[in-house]
Amino acid sequence: MNARLKASWAKLLIFLSVMGPGIITANVDNDAGGITTYSVAGAHFGYALIWSFIPIIIALIIIQEMSSRMAVVTGKGLADLIREEFGVRVTFYAMVVLILSNLFNTISEFAGIAASAELFGISKYILVPLCALAVWWLIVKGTYKSVEKIFLVACVFYVSYILSGFISKPDWGEIARSSMHPVFKMDKAYLLMLIGVIGTTIAPWMQFYQQSSVVEKGIKLKDYKYSRLDVIVGAFVVNIVAIFIVIVCAHTLFANGIRVETAKDAALALKPLAGHYCFYLFAFGLLNASVFSACILPLSTAYSVCEGMGWEVGVNRSFREAPQFYGLYTAIIVIGAALILLPGVKLVPIMLISQATNGLLLPFVLIFMLLLVNNKRLMGSYTNSRFYNIVTIIIIAGMIGLSIALLFTAFIH
Amino acid sequence: MTDQQIAKKIGKDRSGMFIYLSQLLDTIVLDKNREFVGRVYDVVVRPSEVYPQASLLMIRKGFPDRQYAVIEWANIFEIDDKETWLTIGKDKIIFSQIHNNKEELTLRRDILDQQVVDTFNHKVIRINDIHLLFVDHLLMVAHVDISLRGIIRRLGYEKITDFFVSLVNKNAAYLKKEHLISWKYIQPLSINPASMTIKVNVPQQQFSRIPAADLAEIFQDLDVRQQLSFFKSLDLSTKARIFTHIDFKVQKSLMDDLGNKEIAEVLNHIPSDEATDFLEKLSKDRTVHILGLMETKYSKKLSQLLGYSSDSAGGLMTAEYIAFKKDDTIEAVLQQIKERTFKTEPAQFVYIVDEDHKLVGCTNFRRLILANPRDNVQKAAFPKIYSVRLDSSVKEVAYLMEKYKYYTIPVVDANNVLQGIITVDDILSQVISIAWRRLKRIEVKPS
Numbered sequence: 001m002n003a004r005l006k007a008s009w010a011k012l013l014i015f016l017s018v019m020g021p022g023i024i025t026a027n028v029d030n031d032a033g034g035i036t037t038y039s040v041a042g043a044h045f046g047y048a049l050i051w052s053f054i055p056i057i058i059a060l061i062i063i064q065e066m067s068s069r070m071a072v073v074t075g076k077g078l079a080d081l082i083r084e085e086f087g088v089r090v091t092f093y094a095m096v097v098l099i100l101s102n103l104f105n106t107i108s109e110f111a112g113i114a115a116s117a118e119l120f121g122i123s124k125y126i127l128v129p130l131c132a133l134a135v136w137w138l139i140v141k142g143t144y145k146s147v148e149k150i151f152l153v154a155c156v157f158y159v160s161y162i163l164s165g166f167i168s169k170p171d172w173g174e175i176a177r178s179s180m181h182p183v184f185k186m187d188k189a190y191l192l193m194l195i196g197v198i199g200t201t202i203a204p205w206m207q208f209y210q211q212s213s214v215v216e217k218g219i220k221l222k223d224y225k226y227s228r229l230d231v232i233v234g235a236f237v238v239n240i241v242a243i244f245i246v247i248v249c250a251h252t253l254f255a256n257g258i259r260v261e262t263a264k265d266a267a268l269a270l271k272p273l274a275g276h277y278c279f280y281l282f283a284f285g286l287l288n289a290s291v292f293s294a295c296i297l298p299l300s301t302a303y304s305v306c307e308g309m310g311w312e313v314g315v316n317r318s319f320r321e322a323p324q325f326y327g328l329y330t331a332i333i334v335i336g337a338a339l340i341l342l343p344g345v346k347l348v349p350i351m352l353i354s355q356a357t358n359g360l361l362l363p364f365v366l367i368f369m370l371l372l373v374n375n376k377r378l379m380g381s382y383t384n385s386r387f388y389n390i391v392t393i394i395i396i397a398g399m400i401g402l403s404i405a406l407l408f409t410a411f412i413h
Numbered sequence: 414m415t416d417q418q419i420a421k422k423i424g425k426d427r428s429g430m431f432i433y434l435s436q437l438l439d440t441i442v443l444d445k446n447r448e449f450v451g452r453v454y455d456v457v458v459r460p461s462e463v464y465p466q467a468s469l470l471m472i473r474k475g476f477p478d479r480q481y482a483v484i485e486w487a488n489i490f491e492i493d494d495k496e497t498w499l500t501i502g503k504d505k506i507i508f509s510q511i512h513n514n515k516e517e518l519t520l521r522r523d524i525l526d527q528q529v530v531d532t533f534n535h536k537v538i539r540i541n542d543i544h545l546l547f548v549d550h551l552l553m554v555a556h557v558d559i560s561l562r563g564i565i566r567r568l569g570y571e572k573i574t575d576f577f578v579s580l581v582n583k584n585a586a587y588l589k590k591e592h593l594i595s596w597k598y599i600q601p602l603s604i605n606p607a608s609m610t611i612k613v614n615v616p617q618q619q620f621s622r623i624p625a626a627d628l629a630e631i632f633q634d635l636d637v638r639q640q641l642s643f644f645k646s647l648d649l650s651t652k653a654r655i656f657t658h659i660d661f662k663v664q665k666s667l668m669d670d671l672g673n674k675e676i677a678e679v680l681n682h683i684p685s686d687e688a689t690d691f692l693e694k695l696s697k698d699r700t701v702h703i704l705g706l707m708e709t710k711y712s713k714k715l716s717q718l719l720g721y722s723s724d725s726a727g728g729l730m731t732a733e734y735i736a737f738k739k740d741d742t743i744e745a746v747l748q749q750i751k752e753r754t755f756k757t758e759p760a761q762f763v764y765i766v767d768e769d770h771k772l773v774g775c776t777n778f779r780r781l782i783l784a785n786p787r788d789n790v791q792k793a794a795f796p797k798i799y800s801v802r803l804d805s806s807v808k809e810v811a812y813l814m815e816k817y818k819y820y821t822i823p824v825v826d827a828n829n830v831l832q833g834i835i836t837v838d839d840i841l842s843q844v845i846s847i848a849w850r851r852l853k854r855i856e857v858k859p860s
Binding site (some may be wrong): 075087215218220309 | 559636663
């Protein structure tokens with residue numbers, strides 16, 4: 001008994017040392033944009049969309065697992081591998097689109113910060129520059145280890161959504177029933193929302209970021225199973241948080257027929273219905289998610305671009321050693337924060353461009369991944385099995401279909 | 414056909430002219446009747462020389478069912494950035510689906526877009542283009558290009574970008590400065606799939622000229638697989654220089670992949686303070702195991718420094734012992750004892766271990782000689798075996814040795830894995846020194 005306890009303790013310790021990349025990547029998924037989508041989904045359709053989180057979890061695990069596996073087996077980032085296997089031309093254009101897509105995502109994160117500033121009654125002209133500076137400072141002055149720890153702490157703060165879910169006291173029986181019974185309404189608004197919910201889940205930057213951070217962490221092949229567990233835990237945690245956001249909004253806003261368009265609206269509408277605590281938790285969750293994602297997105301962009309172009313890379317280097325890395329990182333943060341503070345900036349077109357560039361890039365990234373992960377020269381005996389490939393192709397086809405659909409609907413709107 | 418003969422056949426003499434690999438790739442290849450054969454895919458070079466010479470041209474055709482063919486350089490009549498003209502007919506070229514040439518260094522697969530070590534600037538760089546030089550009819554790898562302009566050239570925007578840059582500033586560094594690095598400083602990092610090593614093609618002294626800290630930094634920039642393969646390919650002193658300067662995380666990762674034995678070999682060449690720094694961070698069992706694999710004299714010094722010193726079995730023991738697998742026959746065992754040479758003379762005890770090197774028995778020369786040679790070695794074993802742990806005290810060891818009349822006693826770790834032996838002379842010197850100290854105290858006290 002004692003020996004077994006010791007063995008499981010040792011296993012837990014290994015997991016704790018390996019965990020991070022999967023959980024962090026998945027959590028960034030619940031960024032300002034994600035929270036907005038889930039709030040609106042809950043407010044407009046109640047519990048009717050909760051079932052869709054089950055296929056989302058599966059898709060997220062399958063795709064991120066491949067990233068993680070490639071990282072451990074090859075020891076290289078995704079951008080590295082794309083450059084080495086598909087050449088500079090493909091890499092260059094992919095990176096241009098990635099920069100655009102991540103830049104617009106970052107802008108929407110700063111929009112989230114601005115929105116939560118207003119919720120807390122702070123001027124956004126104070127909070128946004130402050131957050132931008134803090135985010136910049138963290139990466140430029142931090143080391144990989146310290147940065148990862150802070151990120152993991154940020155992941156814990158997502159609990160605020162789960163708490164706000166409990167505070168609003170929903171009907172658990174009904175939630176269980178509706179998550180088990182997929183409702184498929186042939187209603188245009190419903191389908192759009194469904195596409196939106198699934199579409200925000202898998203973004204191109206995630207594969208780049210996760211693979212790079214697993215590489216940076218130096219996880220060994222023998223510990224790979226723990227890395228896989230990290231991905232699985234991340235996928236579950238992020239979707240549970242998303243489900244709670246839907247629950248809060250469904251139970252309060254949907255039940256009272258209140259329609260919202262943004263996460264800020266949702267938080268404000270919650271105040272009279274669910275009380276002050278729920279409001280503050282919701283608003284705090286938005287701030288945390290926005291700041292956290294505003295850290296990761298520029299970082300991920302800088303990593304990927306420098307890897308692909310062959311420039312010095314890494315959190316552990318100084319500004320002088322890796323000028324392109326820090327330059328790109330700084331530029332994205334500065335542009336992101338400055339644009340939001342400009343008076344009269346419209347958020348909707350920014351969101352549209354971010355969705356469009358995501359949708360444009362995602363099919364390519366997923367296809368590259370599939371080709372790379374099946375390359376025997378790179379992966380040896382760790383290529384996908386036939387069954388895994390079939391599942392992946394179905395998921396990829398589904399994701400591509402959805403992101404194209406999202407692209408179209410975004411512009412039709 | 415000799416080189417001169419081919420040279421005579423060449424229409425234009427391009428000697429001394431340069432061409433970029435990117436200008437060559439995907440240009441058309443024509444056979445002797447000027448019929449289309451395929452497109453240039455890759456160039457195989459002979460890595461043996463300082464400036465490797467192109468030896469084979471790989472071409473491909475078809476999409477998506479790509480087919481590849483290999484053409485000897487001697488069969489090329491003319492090659493430039495427009496087309497390649499062969500001296501052989503289309504019918505002589507055999508296409509197949511496989512193009513992975515296992516041993517050779519190929520420019521597209523192994524160099525272009527890949528990371529290499531620049532031993533001149535002490536950096537890991539990614540190659541944007543390769544600068545090739547015509548010498549007679551041959552092509553040689555002269556430089557690699559790591560500039561932004563190299564990327565732009567490959568994207569096909571070189572002329573436009575040049576134009577705009579020259580509009581702004583005619584003497585811009587972008588236009589004037591060529592970011593070319595001579596091939597002699599370049600160490601490729603392509604891993605040979607058969608031996609899992611990286612062929613070191615720059616002279617080893619080039620590495621010895623790089624300050625150890627820089628070398629370690631270069632090393633840490635490689636990916637895990639490259640680190641392992643590169644490390645294996647280096648000479649011992651370079652290995653030692655790198656090992657002392659890399660982070661513990663990388664050290665540990667190397668040790669896990671290479672095994673204790675190779676690390677012990679490297680540690681033999683590392684200053685004792687650096688070696689103890691590393692060993693201190695390992696688990697006790699592992700430290701003792703590695704010490705056991707090292708040169709006896711040096712490991713004794715290290716174990717003293719590590720504080721195992723005289724007060725525990727781990728510090729006293731030596732790794733020079735005779736052990737055999739329990740399934741060996743006595744005949745084989747005796748034969749091996751005769752053939753082996755020992756640095757020091759081990760006492761006549763022979764230990765028997767299982768597959769995991771766990772101690773299962775003990776015998777001596779006398780018993781082995783008297784036993785039936787065809788028997789299993791375990792037949793000659795003593796009925797019972799006593800051993801001490803790594804952390805057993807000198808007193809315990811001395812007491813057990815005296816009790817069972819052992820000349821040597823085996824030392825095992827917590828899992829009963831044999832780590833080393835303690836000989837009677839080692840324990841005697843300890844006991845004598847303890848006795849002397851006591852004696853002195855007794856002498857001092859009355860006065």
